[in-house]
Amino acid sequence: MAYSTFNRVKNDALKEPMFFGQNVNVARYDQQRHAIFEKLIEKQLSFFWRPEEVDLSTDRKDFMAMAEHERHIFLSNLKYQTLLDSVQGRSPNVAFLPVVSLPELETWLETWSFSETIHSRSYTHIIRNVVDDPSIVFDDIVDNPEIVKRAETVTRYYDAFIEMCSQYSLFGEGTHQLNGEEVVVSLGALKRQLYLTIASVNVLEAVRFYVSFACSFAFAERAIMEGNAKVIKLIARDEALHLAGTQHMLNLMANGQDDPDMVVIASSCKNEVIEIFREAAEQEREWAQYLFKDGSMIGLNAEILSNYVDYITNVRMRGLGLDEIFETRTNPLPWMNAWLVSDNVQVAPQEAEISSYLVGAIDSDMDGADFDDFDL
Amino acid sequence: MGATVTVNEAQSFDYGEEFSLLDSMEEHHIPVTYNCRGGYCGRCKVQLTQGKVNWVQDSLVPLEEGEILVCCCVPDGSISLAT
Numbered sequence: 311m312a313y314s315t316f317n318r319v320k321n322d323a324l325k326e327p328m329f330f331g332q333n334v335n336v337a338r339y340d341q342q343r344h345a346i347f348e349k350l351i352e353k354q355l356s357f358f359w360r361p362e363e364v365d366l367s368t369d370r371k372d373f374m375a376m377a378e379h380e381r382h383i384f385l386s387n388l389k390y391q392t393l394l395d396s397v398q399g400r401s402p403n404v405a406f407l408p409v410v411s412l413p414e415l416e417t418w419l420e421t422w423s424f425s426e427t428i429h430s431r432s433y434t435h436i437i438r439n440v441v442d443d444p445s446i447v448f449d450d451i452v453d454n455p456e457i458v459k460r461a462e463t464v465t466r467y468y469d470a471f472i473e474m475c476s477q478y479s480l481f482g483e484g485t486h487q488l489n490g491e492e493v494v495v496s497l498g499a500l501k502r503q504l505y506l507t508i509a510s511v512n513v514l515e516a517v518r519f520y521v522s523f524a525c526s527f528a529f530a531e532r533a534i535m536e537g538n539a540k541v542i543k544l545i546a547r548d549e550a551l552h553l554a555g556t557q558h559m560l561n562l563m564a565n566g567q568d569d570p571d572m573v574v575i576a577s578s579c580k581n582e583v584i585e586i587f588r589e590a591a592e593q594e595r596e597w598a599q600y601l602f603k604d605g606s607m608i609g610l611n612a613e614i615l616s617n618y619v620d621y622i623t624n625v626r627m628r629g630l631g632l633d634e635i636f637e638t639r640t641n642p643l644p645w646m647n648a649w650l651v652s653d654n655v656q657v658a659p660q661e662a663e664i665s666s667y668l669v670g671a672i673d674s675d676m677d678g679a680d681f682d683d684f685d686l
Numbered sequence: 687m688g689a690t691v692t693v694n695e696a697q698s699f700d701y702g703e704e705f706s707l708l709d710s711m712e713e714h715h716i717p718v719t720y721n722c723r724g725g726y727c728g729r730c731k732v733q734l735t736q737g738k739v740n741w742v743q744d745s746l747v748p749l750e751e752g753e754i755l756v757c758c759c760v761p762d763g764s765i766s767l768a769t
Binding site: 346553 | 722723726729744748
């Protein structure tokens, strides 16, 4: 089925599934099949921030005074974060928008991706501040084998899903000869790939990002690179929201509150989802070895970070109703919680007091009693 | 209105009109994990084993039957929680 930017068929979006129903047409938000996505959009909009609002002036001095192995930890972590947000700034749009069927979900995907682009802009802001030539850092993201290895796994599910969607959009279901190869396109296989792709995004945001946050906050625990930590704190607040979004998508599918086909698919994907978590955790532990290969820093080393990988993986798996796969039960980095408390995140002071601050908010709930004080 | 909150059948305290159950638990030094205080990280999720709560802000994370976020609700009468 070819994608149309404005589906001419009159449809009732309240009866459509999240994905692979009719293409969306009218972007209306007065009614929602899954109101949670509208709430996520509202929250994300209330979080709006700009990297330039965070003062990084002391970070450069801190960076210059760091030991060489600490600079390696800081910059490698930043490169990894840049890779993750480069992927997330475009992929939800490219992969999911062509097959989305609910206006509120379509807008959530766009709002979500947009906020990831703010994160990418922040990394440029940070890197410009600490090094004279940002290209040295950015170029290494596509050259460094350790980063490239990660890029392959974080994009694998997205890329396969995008390819399958293109074939479905151009040729429809059936067996086709493409470039001399026989390709079978089936909606069932596409839905299965969709579920696994969302699960892999959930792992990216729930595990991989948090491991990188731990490194960023570990510097600030020593009262250095505090501007960077302020930016990462804002990013962590956004990521918690994105994580809630992917958890909702997965749960709505698995619980039968959306497309009935997805209930069976979700159940059949359970072991594969567990393996996605396991693979990500293994890679993050390997990454910890790479980060600390030349030496540790006060408060964090490869072993502690690896224990945190196990702990956060368990927490996230429980969040999806899966059994834990690692032994670590307690948080080896208890100070992380203080950095993840987002109510005291400072942006512009007038906007920073509460995380739910809404610009220009109005109360549109009215009933007859609201007019009781009126005299004509 | 005299709402007693019992936690893990071991500790209890009287809710005193704080904004949320989380605030009230902190006020009474009951250990509780939290991150966002805004209903979107899910870290303060607990089981409501008895009684009812009123929601003061939306939960943005998926919740199973009987689960509540203590940052998002207040007791409606006496309640019991399992953390």
